[in-house]
Amino acid sequence: MAALNDEQVMLRDMAREWADNELPTTAFRKMRDAAPATGFDPEAWSTIGQMGWAGIVIPEAFGGSEFGYLSLGLVVEQLGRNLAASPLSSTTAAASAIVMGTSDKAKRDWLARLASAEAVATLAIDEGGLHSGKIAASVSGGKLSGTKKFVAEGDGADVFVVAATDGLYLVAKGEGVTVTSREMADNRSHADVAFAEAPAEKLGGTDLTQAIVDRATAVITAEMLGMADSAFNQTLDYLKQRVQFGQVLSTFQALQHRMAKMKTELELMRSVVEGALEAIDSGRSDIDQAVSLAKAVANDTLRLVSREMVQLHGGVGMTDEFDAGLYLKRAAVLETMWGTASYHRDRFARLNGY
Numbered sequence: 001m002a003a004l005n006d007e008q009v010m011l012r013d014m015a016r017e018w019a020d021n022e023l024p025t026t027a028f029r030k031m032r033d034a035a036p037a038t039g040f041d042p043e044a045w046s047t048i049g050q051m052g053w054a055g056i057v058i059p060e061a062f063g064g065s066e067f068g069y070l071s072l073g074l075v076v077e078q079l080g081r082n083l084a085a086s087p088l089s090s091t092t093a094a095a096s097a098i099v100m101g102t103s104d105k106a107k108r109d110w111l112a113r114l115a116s117a118e119a120v121a122t123l124a125i126d127e128g129g130l131h132s133g134k135i136a137a138s139v140s141g142g143k144l145s146g147t148k149k150f151v152a153e154g155d156g157a158d159v160f161v162v163a164a165t166d167g168l169y170l171v172a173k174g175e176g177v178t179v180t181s182r183e184m185a186d187n188r189s190h191a192d193v194a195f196a197e198a199p200a201e202k203l204g205g206t207d208l209t210q211a212i213v214d215r216a217t218a219v220i221t222a223e224m225l226g227m228a229d230s231a232f233n234q235t236l237d238y239l240k241q242r243v244q245f246g247q248v249l250s251t252f253q254a255l256q257h258r259m260a261k262m263k264t265e266l267e268l269m270r271s272v273v274e275g276a277l278e279a280i281d282s283g284r285s286d287i288d289q290a291v292s293l294a295k296a297v298a299n300d301t302l303r304l305v306s307r308e309m310v311q312l313h314g315g316v317g318m319t320d321e322f323d324a325g326l327y328l329k330r331a332a333v334l335e336t337m338w339g340t341a342s343y344h345r346d347r348f349a350r351l352n353g354y
Helices: 006-022 025-034 042-050 069-081 088-100 104-115 206-241 253-282 287-312 314-318 324-336 341-351
Strands: 121-124 138-140 143-152 159-164 167-172 177-181 190-199 201-204
Touching: 006 069, 025 324, 069 088, 069 206, 069 253, 088 104, 088 121, 088 159, 088 167, 088 201, 088 206, 104 201, 121 143, 121 206, 143 159, 167 190, 167 206, 201 206, 206 253, 206 287, 206 324, 253 287, 287 314, 287 324, 287 341, 314 324
Parallel strands: 121 159
Antiparallel strands: 138 143, 143 190, 159 167, 167 201, 177 190
8 A cells, every 4th residue: 555645645535535525426416317419527626627637647747746656546546436437547647758758839728728628638549449559540741540449538538648659649629630439338438539630739659658558557547446445344344234134234244254354355456556657657667467457357346346236236236226337337337448357467568478
């Protein structure tokens, strides 16, 4: 577990309190039923900007705080606990590409707007159903062409960080960009985005592409940690009050064993997720390994906890009245985003020479 400083503790606690008060799971249900075109609540997003969370990884010169990825992960974790629909993760990952990129124009045009949540950005990397790293999109004469699949927060994005064969490019929504919404099980914004000779500003080469994907992956694992922690605690609370055969369910030893296993896996998950975020902040040489380890463990743990949440709630766990199904559906989507557990285990092995 990471050793947090006083500012990070305050940030975590503030994010937890705000998420519980303003974006509980009931707010997600309200958003799901209203089905806004953007896939999130603009008012909540504006508030996130006012609190400075959208600028956590953006330099102070552009309106951010440059507080680091561990701090960002603390906020994302708290939002993940309540399944909050927010473009924070996608926007900060895209902002990182601009910060680390070589285009001063992109920095001037977009970073301040992203830090204040005036605009939404996202990554458009993958071209198939699973993350594979294979890219076909290309750029000729400053115009980018290609199609990207399952772009998170693509419906409400104002600008896209797009992977082409030779690196990352910045493409604003508008000329040459067609966004088609895709309905997914988690009721969040996902879109297919087609680029047809769209004006593009180069940010960097293929090394930048992988660095940004690693950062986006690490941030996603923080959301998964929040979800797994909340799912575990909700299940534990249910077992403590549900009576069956004249006894409270939490008194059954078999169920205690299952909860103990989940708690153990959760502690391991927290360790590797926070370890990956700390590796990015410290600029370690093994960021890629730390991220793949975190994503593999996060996938396995969230899969376990979300499925146990449904099973241990019994028949009601399958109904929409309870939140168990909401966690299960979001978990299924996040497991495939930026690579499955098997993908990252293979990658970790390759990085270690196996």
